[in-house]
Amino acid sequence: MSSAIVVSQDAESLGLQIYSRKEKSLGVLVSNFLRLYNRDDVDLIGLDDAAGQLGVERRRIYDVVNILESIGIVARRGKNQYSWKGFGEIPRSLDELKEEGMRERLGYSSSNNSDKVSNGCEREEPLTLTPDDQENSSSSKMDQKKEKSLWLLAQNFVKMFLCSDDDLITLDSAAKALLSDSPDSVHMRTKVRRLYDIANVFASMNLIEKTHIPVTRKPAYRWLGSKSIAERGLSLFNSGEPKRVFGTEITNLRAKRNKTYCSSIRKQIGYKKHDEENTEQESKPAASKYVFGPFSPIGASKTNNDKVGKGRLLEIEALASTYQPQYCNQEITGLLGHFTEAWKKWYAEVDRNK
DNA sequence: CCCTCCCGCCAATGC
DNA sequence: GCATTGGCGGGAGGG
Numbered sequence: 001m002s003s004a005i006v007v008s009q010d011a012e013s014l015g016l017q018i019y020s021r022k023e024k025s026l027g028v029l030v031s032n033f034l035r036l037y038n039r040d041d042v043d044l045i046g047l048d049d050a051a052g053q054l055g056v057e058r059r060r061i062y063d064v065v066n067i068l069e070s071i072g073i074v075a076r077r078g079k080n081q082y083s084w085k086g087f088g089e090i091p092r093s094l095d096e097l098k099e100e101g102m103r104e105r106l107g108y109s110s111s112n113n114s115d116k117v118s119n120g121c122e123r124e125e126p127l128t129l130t131p132d133d134q135e136n137s138s139s140s141k142m143d144q145k146k147e148k149s150l151w152l153l154a155q156n157f158v159k160m161f162l163c164s165d166d167d168l169i170t171l172d173s174a175a176k177a178l179l180s181d182s183p184d185s186v187h188m189r190t191k192v193r194r195l196y197d198i199a200n201v202f203a204s205m206n207l208i209e210k211t212h213i214p215v216t217r218k219p220a221y222r223w224l225g226s227k228s229i230a231e232r233g234l235s236l237f238n239s240g241e242p243k244r245v246f247g248t249e250i251t252n253l254r255a256k257r258n259k260t261y262c263s264s265i266r267k268q269i270g271y272k273k274h275d276e277e278n279t280e281q282e283s284k285p286a287a288s289k290y291v292f293g294p295f296s297p298i299g300a301s302k303t304n305n306d307k308v309g310k311g312r313l314l315e316i317e318a319l320a321s322t323y324q325p326q327y328c329n330q331e332i333t334g335l336l337g338h339f340t341e342a343w344k345k346w347y348a349e350v351d352r353n354k
Numbered sequence: 355c356c357c358t359c360c361c362g363c364c365a366a367t368g369c
Numbered sequence: 370g371c372a373t374t375g376g377c378g379g380g381a382g383g384g
Contacts, residue, residue, distance in 0.1 A: 021382050024360065047373090059362065062375055079368080079373070145366075148376065190377065196359055219357090257361065257381065 017255030024257075026063060026197050027204030029056060033064050034073075034205070037084050045074065045082040063150065067201045070154035094162065094225070101159035153178065153191075154198045161208065161223035168213055168220040171195045 022028070032054050037045055047065075051058045065082050068074045072093035077083045146152060156178050160169055175191035199221055202208045208221045 019382090021358090021360070026359080057362075058373090059375075060360090062373090066375080145376085150375075186378090193359065193378075194376090196357095200359080 019255045019257055021257075025200060026060070027200040029054060029060060030064055030068070030201050030204050033068075038086070042084050044077065045084055047080045047082070063197060064201070066150040067154045067198055070151050071158070071207075094158070097155055097159050098162040101163035104159075105163055150194060150198065153194055154201075157195065157198055158202070158207075161221075167222050168211065169222075170213065170218055170220045171199065 033050065036050075036053055045065075047058060047061050050061050050064075054061075065074055065076075069076065069082075070093075072085055072089035073087065074082045075085050157174055160174055160177065161167070171192050172188070174195055175188055179187060179191055181187075199208065199210070203210055203221070207223070207225065209224050211220055211222050212218060213220045
């Protein structure tokens with residue numbers, strides 16, 4: 001009778017709604033999004049559908065897909081429509097980004113171009129490209145808008161990790177580096193605001209991890225393509241846990257932020273802060289349960305037809321083996337291995353539980 | 355108090 | 370014209 005869950009349920013049954021900022025975070029949204037669409041039978045993603053399924057405003061879906069697209073997990077297919085590419089695309093994307101980033105860093109071979117931070121178009125140009133010869137690449141001002149897009153910002157953010165030699169990056173430093181213009185003032189703040197969103201998303205996928213700079217306690221992020229630490233994830237399946245399981249409610253129909261109401265109410269009700277939360281260093285010494293994000297492959301949730309899940313797994317494994325030899329890229333292969341490992345472990349666990 | 359960042363207004367852009 | 374996209378920053382939540 002003291003668990004946060006119980007309390008919140010009571011509150012709900014009383015007709016009261018609880019607002020929790022955390023449950024509304026982009027990170028959680030993305031987790032749900034991925035859990036929802038990481039299936040074998042998923043190909044197209046409708047924006048309206050997504051918004052409905054996840055119980056959020058349309059606007060938020062744009063944030064999600066824009067960021068995910070920067071890593072190649074989804075791709076724009078058309079109006080109101082994205083297609084699911086899957087985690088298998090990540091290595092490729094990262095590889096490209098790295099190469100691109102390196103080139104920009106010390107590649108003065110080509111003629112053109114300011115030293116603005118990239119703009120190397122990646123995004124599928126609308127098929128109606130002008131019969132413009134030359135490898136070229138734009139130039140005009142048309143893409144000054146694009147320069148501020150979340151999509152590009154996200155790409156440049158990961159480029160920083162992939163190319164830079166220091167593995168701890170502060171949002172401020174990132175913002176500064178990715179600003180290229182107007183060194184100070186409001187632009188910084190805005191940029192940082194955006195970076196918070198991006199960082200949260202990547203963090204929720206365990207692509208990066210939030211830490212602190214050694215001596216200064218300034219928060220910073222570290223890239224962990226592969227060596228992601230084990231923790232949680234399987235907890236999704238351990239039934240009857242007092243823990244607040246991570247996305248038990250795909251449909252996020254929680255109260256709105258509503259000015260001035262809820263916070264006080266919540267306190268009166270006796271809302272206790274989530275116990276659990278950061279299981280940071282759960283003492284799980286040797287148990288190397290790799291987890292890619294707080295979500296798990298859905299195909300297997302209804303085990304018995306391991307066709308579904310296996311298909312995905314094999315697909316990844318195949319990719320891993322074909323991909324490894326050609327590119328000797330630590331980051332990438334590590335990442336893939338990590339994925340494969342995660343899936344294997346997960347399926348094993350499910351089978352046992354069954 | 356400062357840091358984090360959700361929310362949704364409304365401007366571009368597309369059709 | 371309306372519909373889609375998505376910058377942008379006010380100001381609420383959380384430490």
